[in-house]
Amino acid sequence: MTPLIRNENAATNPLARAIWMSWLAAFALAGLLLPRTPGIALAIVAGQSLMAINFFFLDKLVKLFTHAMLPGTGHRQMPGRFFAYASLKVVLVYGGAFTLIRTHAVPFLPLVGGLSLPLLVLFLQSLMRAAGYAASPLARRAPQTAATSGNAAKLAASFFILALLAIPALGHASDHEAEPVVLAQHDPAQPTTPANPEAAQSEAAATAHGEAAVGEHAGAEHAEFEGGEAHLPNWVVILNDYFPDNPVVHWMHENEYLVFAWLAGLVFLVVVWIAMRNPTLVPGQLQNGIEWIVESMEDVCGGMLGKHLPKYFPFIMAIFFYILTMNLIGIIPGFKSSTSTLDVTLALALITFLYVQINGIINLGPLGYLDHLAGSPRDIVGFAMLPVMIPVHILGELVKPVSLSCRLFGNIFGEDTLIVVFVGVAALALKASLTALAVPPMAGITALFMLLQTLTAIVQALIFSLLTTVYLYMMLPHEEHAHGEAGHEHA
C-alpha cells in the first residue's frame, strides 16, 4: 500500500469515526428495544450493518479511484480490485437491502432508520466541524500534546451522540407511565392521566424504581411514594400547573428527565461555545477554566491509558461533562438533575459498558477477548479452573454497569432527598407559624447541604469517568500492563 492510504487510520479518519459512533448508537438502541420489540431492534442493526458495509466499500472505491487518478503515481488505469470491490458492494448492499425489503423479514421504517443512522452521525459531525470545532484551540496552543489535537470536535460530536442515546431509555421510562393497565389493576384510584401534580410527581418517582416493582407492587409503590419521597417542584411542574391541558407541557411533564437532560446538553454546548469562540493564546477566565478541566483530566487518564489516550479521551470527557452538567443543573432551584433517575444513569452505564466491551474485542481480538474472560490461563491449574473462572469473569463484567448506574443514581438522588427533607421541615414550620424560629437554621442547613451537593456532583462525574478509564485500561492488551497485577484486577 502507498502512504496515501496507509495514513488513514481510525483515529484520524472522520468517516471511520462516524461509522464507529453509529455502531455504538445502533447497538445501544437495539439493546434497549430488544426486550419489547425485537423486530425493530433487528431492523435497526440490519440497516446499520448494511450502511456500514456500504461505507466500507465506498471508502475503498474512492481511495482506489483517487489514487489511480493521482498525477505522478505512474499507473493511470483502474486496478482490478476496484471492479471487484464495486461488484461486491452492489451485490452485498443493494442485494441485501432489496431482499430484506421484499421478503418483509424486518419492518421497513426501522430498517430505513438504521440505514440513515451513519448518515445522521456524519451530518452531526460535519455540523460540528462547520461550527468551528474542528479548528481546536487546544491543538493550536499546545501542538506537542497529541491527545488534545482536534479533541473539541470529537468531544462535541460524542456529546451529541450521548444526548441522543439517552432518549431511548427515557422513552422506556414513559412507557411505564403509558401503561395504565399494569398500574390500574392494583390501584383503581390511579389516575390514567396525571391530573394533580403531586400524583404525577410520585408517579414519575415510581417510574424511576419501576424496573423492580412495576410487575407486582406498583400500586403499593405509588402509595408509598406519596408520602415518602417528594421532589422539589421544578419549572416543568409549575408550567404544568398553569397549563394542564397543553399537550406540549404535558409531554414535558411526563418526560421531565429528558427535558432536563437536553437542557444540560444545551447549557454545556453554549458554555463551551462561548468559552472557545475566540480562543486566545492567553486564555480568558472561562477558556482557562475549561482548558484546566480538560488538561487535568488528560493528566489523570493519561497516567492510566498512556499512548492509547487519544483514542478514548473524547468519550471519557463527553461522559464527564455530560454527567457533570446534569448533576450541577439540579442545584439551581427550579431545576432537576436528570441523573437522579435510574433510567438515565442506566443508559449512560450501558453505553459505557458496550463501549468498553467492543473496545476490548477490538484491542484483544476475539480470541484474546475470550482469553481475557477466561482469566488468561497459562498453566494446568488455570485450565482446570476454567468452568469456575469464566462465569465469575462474565458476572464481573455484567456487574460493572449495575454498579456504575446505581452509584451515580444513589448519590445524586440521596442528596436531592436530603435537601427535600430539610426544605420540607422548613415548610412545615411555615405552616405551624414557627417561621421565625425554624426557617433561618433550616435555610442555613439547606445551604450547607447544597455545598455538599456541589461536591457530590463533581466527585460523582469524576468517579464515573475515572472508572470508565479503569475499565478501558483493563481491556488493553495484557502485555501492556504490569504482568504481576494482570490476574488480580478483576477481583
Next chain:
Amino acid sequence: MNFAATLGLALPIGIGLAAIGSGVGLGFMGRGAMEAMGRQPEVLPKIQVAMIIGFGFIEALTIYAFVTMFFLQGKIQ
C-alpha cells in the same frame, strides 16, 4: 412478627450496618492515603486519583444498601 414488620426493622438497620462498614473502610483508605501523601508529597496527584477511585468503590456499598432500601420500601405496609 410478619414480613412487613421484619422489613421495616431490617432496612434501617441494614443501611446503618452498611454505613458503618463503609465508614471503617473509608477511614482505613483515607488514613493510608494521607500517610502516603505525607511521606511522598511528589506523587500526590497519583495517590489522590487512586484514593478517589477507591472511595467510589467503598462508598458504592452503602449506596447499594440505600438503593435496596428504596426498592423494598414499597413492601412495608
